Each structure stands twice: as C-alpha cells, then as structure tokens.
Amino acid sequence: MVRPDFQTPPGTRDITEPDAGRVRRLVEVFADEAVTAGFGQIVTPMFEDVGVFVRLGEASDVVSKELYSFKDKGGREIALRPEFTASVCRAFAQHRPLTPWKTWYVGSGFRYDKPQKGRYRQFEQVGAEVVGSHDPDIDTELIALAWRFFRRIGLADFTLVVNSLGDAGDRPRYQAALTEYLEANRSRLSEQAQKTMVVNPLRVLDSKRAGDAAVAAEAPVMSDHLSPEATAAFDRVLAGLDTLGIDYRVEPRLVRGLDYYTRTTFEFVSHSLDAAQNALGGGGRYDGLVEALGGPPEPGVGFALGVDRTLLACDEEGVFTPADDTVAVWVVCTTDDLAGLEAVEELRSSGISAGRAYDGRSMKAQMKAANRSGAEIAVIIGSQEVEAGTVAVRTLRDGDRSGDQQQQVDRRDLVKKVRSLLP
Ligand code: HAM
Numbered sequence: 127m128v129r130p131d132f133q134t135p136p137g138t139r140d141i142t143e144p145d146a147g148r149v150r151r152l153v154e155v156f157a158d159e160a161v162t163a164g165f166g167q168i169v170t171p172m173f174e175d176v177g178v179f180v181r182l183g184e185a186s187d188v189v190s191k192e193l194y195s196f197k198d199k200g201g202r203e204i205a206l207r208p209e210f211t212a213s214v215c216r217a218f219a220q221h222r223p224l225t226p227w228k229t230w231y232v233g234s235g236f237r238y239d240k241p242q243k244g245r246y247r248q249f250e251q252v253g254a255e256v257v258g259s260h261d262p263d264i265d266t267e268l269i270a271l272a273w274r275f276f277r278r279i280g281l282a283d284f285t286l287v288v289n290s291l292g293d294a295g296d297r298p299r300y301q302a303a304l305t306e307y308l309e310a311n312r313s314r315l316s317e318q319a320q321k322t323m324v325v326n327p328l329r330v331l332d333s334k335r336a337g338d339a340a341v342a343a344e345a346p347v348m349s350d351h352l353s354p355e356a357t358a359a360f361d362r363v364l365a366g367l368d369t370l371g372i373d374y375r376v377e378p379r380l381v382r383g384l385d386y387y388t389r390t391t392f393e394f395v396s397h398s399l400d401a402a403q404n405a406l407g408g409g410g411r412y413d414g415l416v417e418a419l420g421g422p423p424e425p426g427v428g429f430a431l432g433v434d435r436t437l438l439a440c441d442e443e444g445v446f447t448p449a450d451d452t453v454a455v456w457v458v459c460t461t462d463d464l465a466g467l468e469a470v471e472e473l474r475s476s477g478i479s480a481g482r483a484y485d486g487r488s489m490k491a492q493m494k495a496a497n498r499s500g501a502e503i504a505v506i507i508g509s510q511e512v513e514a515g516t517v518a519v520r521t522l523r524d525g526d527r528s529g530d531q532q533q534q535v536d537r538r539d540l541v542k543k544v545r546s547l548l549p
Pocket of ligand 1 (some may be wrong): 245248250251407411427
C-alpha cells in the first residue's frame with residue numbers, strides 16, 4: 127500500500143468501530159451513574175487562557191512540560207486543556223452557581239506526554255466535581271460513584287488507594303520534615319527529583335524512578351502531620367467507605383500528579399495494566415483552587431477516570447466487550463427505480479436499523495453484502511416485486527425462524543412484517 131501523505135500525529139489515534147461504539151457505551155454508563163447521583167453535565171471549551179492551567183501547579187509535569195500552549199491570532203496565550211478540574215473551577219468562578227454545585231463531564235484532554243500503550247497525547251476522560259462543600263461525605267459519595275461505574279462495566283481487578291494530604295496549614299509542617307529528610311538523602315535522588323524537591327518536595331514521592339522510590343518509601347508521612355480537623359475528615363471518609371462496603375487501602379505516599387490537592391486524595395489502580403500507566407483514574411479535594419482562579423474561597427472535590435485505560439483494563443479482564451453494532455435489515459434492490467431508497471428510509475423512519483448496497487451491484491453481490499452485514503433480515507426488491515406491489519423477505523441468521531425461506535409480502539406491510547420477524 128502506498129504510504130499516505132498524512133498520518134495521525136504521535137500519541138493520537140483514530141478510534142473506529144467497534145471501539146468507538148464501546149467508548150460511547152462506556153460514557154453512557156458513566157452519564158447514567160452521574161445523573162442518578164444528581165450531577166448535571168458541563169461542557170467547557172477545549173482551550174482556555176493558559177493561566178487557568180498554570181494554577182494547577184508549576185511543579186507538576188502536566189504544567190511544566192506537557193501543556194499544549196500557543197498564541198492565537200489575537201495574541202492571546204491559550205492552552206489545550208490537560209484536564210477538566212481547572213476549567214470547572216474557572217466556570218464556577220465565572221458563573222457563581224448555587225452550591226453545592228455538582229457537575230459531570232466527558233471529553234478529550236491533551237498532554238504532551240511520551241506516547242505508549244495507555245498514555246496518549248489526546249485521551250478521553252469522564253469525571254465529576256462538587257464545588258462548595260467541605261462535607262467529607264461528598265468525598266465518599268464521589269468515590270462510590272466511580273466504584274459503582276467500574277463495577278457496572280464489570281471491572282474487578284483493581285484497588286482503591288486513599289490518602290489525606292491535609293490542609294494548607296498542615297503542609298508547611300510536613301514539607302519541612304520531608305525536606306529535611308530529602309536533604310539528608312539528596313545523593314540517592316535522581317537529578318530530576320533534586321530539582322522537584324526545591325519546587326514541591328511532595329512530588330518527589332510520586333517519582334517512578336527506582337532510586338527515588340526507594341528514598342520515598344522511608345520518607346516521613348503526611349498522616350503524622352495532619353491537623354485534628356483534617357484527621358477527623360479523613361476518618362469520616364474511611365468510615366463512609368466501610369459503611370458502603372467499598373474496599374480500600376490507605377496509602378500514605380499517594381500524592382497524585384497535580385499540585386492542587388488538599389485533604390482526601392484517591393486513585394483506582396488496575397492490577398492488569400503495566401505499572402507506568404495503571405492508574406484508571408483518581409481525584410481528591412482541591413479546597414484552594416477556585417480561589418486561586420480568582421473565585422470565592424469555595425472548596426471542591428472530584429475525580430476523573432481515563433476512558434482509554436479503563437477500556438484497556440476491560441480488555442485484560444475480558445469484560446465490557448465490544449458489541450457488534452450491525453443493522454437489523456439489509457435491503458437488496460435490483461431495479462433502477464427508487465424502490466430500494468424508499469424501503470430503507472421507511473424502515474429507518476420506523477426505528478428499524480437498515481442498510482443497503484450502492485452503485486447498482488448485481489443481485490449476487492448484494493446478497494453477499496447482506497450476509498456480510500450481520501443483518502437479521504434481507505428485504506429483496508426486483509422488477510417482479512415492483513410490478514406485483516410486493517417485497518420478498520428472508521431471514522438471514524440463526525436458520526430460518528419463519529419456517530419459510532423467503533416470503534412475498536405486500537409492500538404496504540413491509541414494516542409490520544419485518545417487526546414480526548425481528549427478535
Ligand atoms: P489525573 O490523574 O491527571 O487527574 O488523570 C485522571 C486519569 O486520566 C488518569 O488516572 C488516567 O487514567 C487518565 N489519563 C491522564 N493522562 C493520560 C494520558 N496521557 N493518556 C491516557 N490517559 C490519561 C486529573 O486529571 C484530575 N483532573 C482528576 C481530578 C478531578 N481531581 C479532582 N477532580
């Protein structure tokens with residue numbers, strides 16, 4: 127095959143059937159769970175003023191290295207969204223809806239990441255955010271929403287890990303203890319970690335490099351430095367998870383890749399994916415983010431799930447398999463008139479999915495196409511049928527349920543007859 131002039135850019139893919147249909151169904155399940163939990167949908171722009179995302183934290187790779195940013199023709203500094211939380215907080219600050227504001231979303235995020243399986247430069251997320259309440263039960267309800275969604279699509283081989291990063295006031299105390307420890311172990315850290323340590327020592331705990339991870343494993347933990355209020359809030363979340371029968375593991379070194387988190391943080395980790403991209407999703411509280419974006423000092427909490435990775439995990443577990451989106455009826459028409467067009471549109475108008483062949487193919491070629499299409503029924507129209515005001519109806523799959531290979535039916539009874547034959 128001749129190589130075409132253009133291909134998808136690195137880290138992006140064309141998603142075609144049956145995968146595209148599977149993505150659609152996954153989003154439908156998520157939307158259903160979100161609506162059931164009282165969330166309304168939000169659609170934000172795919173690009174924002176770069177400042178919206180810079181507040182996510184300059185110590186995170188997402189902002190420092192992976193942002194798709196550019197100047198538009200009006201000279202504005204713009205960035206493609208690397209995630210949705212900042213956009214949701216920007217929208218809250220802009221519109222000031224009633225609190226608690228519960229909103230869910232779906233769409234693409236963009237990160238100039240190193241492309242590999244499960245890690246793309248354009249990826250799909252579904253997520254939910256609640257702005258305007260400190261109540262830790264909301265943290266639990268959000269985790270429960272994600273949990274129900276994963277269970278409903280059939281995933282089982284994953285672990286929920288949770289942690290508390292404390293309040294803004296707890297951070298300096300912990301950071302001082304952590305920095306002291308990291309300084310003492312500086313020689314064992316990678317060059318990158320030594321740099322990150324200066325901007326945000328917490329992020330060193332998130333490093334995947336083996337040497338750094340060894341240092342992180344023995345580092346002081348946040349839970350020893352939480353304020354009584356943050357401790358009580360975290361205990362309430364854990365008690366909520368226990369009450370709902372949701373299994374979890376407290377992971378004191380879970381920091382997550384974005385800098386805005388306070389108090390509860392969590393991640394869903396798949397056991398069937400490679401360690402470098404085994405996070406199916408995650409989230410937590412971001413009590414200072416709305417204010418950092420120029421809004422009122424309202425707290426927030428939410429999560430996002432990676433659709434691409436979730437489907438890879440589904441592949442590994444053999445669940446949520448792609449469905450074959452085939453049409454129910456195939457119209458075979460060998461006359462020159464518009465009888466085929468008319469029949470196919472009449473079926474579709476009656477809510478029956480229907481396909482047909484084009485370009486005046488022979489009867490044999492059209493029947494072949496009908497069999498290949500996976501349709502249940504073929505409707506055959508030749509000159510004889512047109513003359514007699516009939517159509518021939520034939521079942522294609524699972525033997526012949528009608529007991530009669532092919533039946534001549536009055537053209538006016540087409541929809542009725544097809545309906546009676548469909549399962
Ligand atoms: P995040 O952990 O950066 O959090 O992303 C959430 C999920 O999106 C990841 O666990 C992963 O499944 C998927 N994901 C992220 N980057 C990629 C990529 N390059 N390729 C494929 N999948 C990817 C957030 O985005 C936060 N906004 C979550 C949140 C909401 N926190 C509070 N509210």
